[in-house]
Amino acid sequence: MDFSTWMQSIQQRTEQTLDHLLPAPHLAPQRLHQAMRYAVLGGGKRVRPLLCHAAGLITGASSEHLDIAASAVELIHVYSLVHDDLPCMDDDILRRGKPTCHVEFDEATAMLVGDALQTLAFQTLAEHTLCEPCNDDQRNAQAQEPLEKSAAARQLNMVSLLAHASGSRGMAGGQAIDLAAIDQALTLSELEFMHIHKTGALIRAAVLLGAHCGSNLSSEAIRHLDHYAKIAGLLFQVVDDILDSEADTATLGKTAGKDAAQNKPTYVTLLGLPQAREKAAELHTSARAALADFGTSAQRLIELTDFIGHRKF
């Protein structure tokens, strides 16, 4: 299967899983459920689910388990977009080529949509099987190695991992730093600190959750993968800033030039366009290099890194 076909198949699986996880539109409260479905379904590049699936291939995770983990991460991502678009935050009217949730519905509904999507993410991780049962029942009392954690214990760790990535010291914290940065002159390292939280934390969670759905990796391999994910998150953001500075609204499916208009620092405003492009190329190379030890099992993740580095929308 070529990369583009694989990507489409994951995007379709993600759409189907999200459709299945979201409450049906006829269930009460209907308007809330319709708005949740409006915000989540039928749009988005599904970058985080793609990263989750690609990382899961390294550890031989099953596609069904990855669907669940990938959807939980995407639900967190969409909740953050819905809240971020509200008038008290970025006040945006266009997202994924459609009116934003509060424009299509109303502000109060959009706030509840974000709240309920976050809850659904954790409910999803807690309620579905995420990894193969380990041989908990066949423990050998004589074994010198530490016992493998039970599937439930591993799953609890995954809930905790997603919570860390989403909370005040992860994504939500990044948004707070972003808010405080309006009209401020940030240094490059301050900008990077913001992005490592705002978008980076959830991208790292997507990669690590995918890997955790499969067989155990050594802690060294986990460190490599985490290092990769951190670079990939920054790469994604630098490319986002470049696209935002040069693309038009129709291509992006969201309001272009927004950051500059709001006087928010970006890699492009800080470095200039040519150097931002250079930075993206460097990050691209480093991200690929971080995957070297995984050999062919990381093929999809490498292809996905190339896609993130070269994307036009």
Next chain:
Amino acid sequence: MDFSTWMQSIQQRTEQTLDHLLPAPHLAPQRLHQAMRYAVLGGGKRVRPLLCHAAGLITGASSEHLDIAASAVELIHVYSLVHDDLPCMDDDILRRGKPTCHVEFDEATAMLVGDALQTLAFQTLAEHTLCEPCNDDQRNAQAQEPLEKSAAARQLNMVSLLAHASGSRGMAGGQAIDLAAIDQALTLSELEFMHIHKTGALIRAAVLLGAHCGSNLSSEAIRHLDHYAKIAGLLFQVVDDILDSEADTATLGKTAGKDAAQNKPTYVTLLGLPQAREKAAELHTSARAALADFGTSAQRLIELTDFIGHRKF
């Protein structure tokens, strides 16, 4: 220990646990962490933590485990208050005797505070020990009884229980129904449906999570406890409506008469004050009756029910 001393001790334990769980105010992003602490600490009756601890006494749960479960429920409750007070929702300026979070800080920060408190609730449930390890290692293969679930599996169930109670088919859904009810003539059963979601779901979760921290109850006992919790939730709400209609703002610590001013249906506007009082008395009796089978182990829960039925603030 008399009830009032017990209540104060639980309120103090809860305050200490929340203080410990919340990120320190000097950690970045500082303003967000300060606002989270402002919203959570130093106020509130802590009714849900009290219910959680009182229910835990029925199953012999340890106070340390109950502190964690109780705090997770309280974090969800406070997040919902912070979001509910925002201008796009109830637009309230006073809560627990202090300016609401968005008045003291700003709207965007208050939204992120609610978001991050919800995340912290699930992180708390996933990261801390909530129940005694079961005898997983001493399983008797000959036993005919189903194997007891591992502590981690029980804990995952508790994450799921809290998520159900908080999400679009629980508390957040109740808020959506509440929004839709403004200026609407609701029937008593529609009003009850709204409250069963808006406040009832989380109160039930508080009771059940407390019980789940201890030894296993029979499914019949769980049903009794759930029935109790459902009635107690309604009792809490009817009394809330009565207090809202007759108390003053200083006593309540939040804006009095708000529901009537916003043309929101309440038990008092629907039934009139004397019948609302009668309804409260009936619910109070039923709630006590639902605890009959638990004998003296439910003593604190009975006392707490009396407190909820007779409270003046």
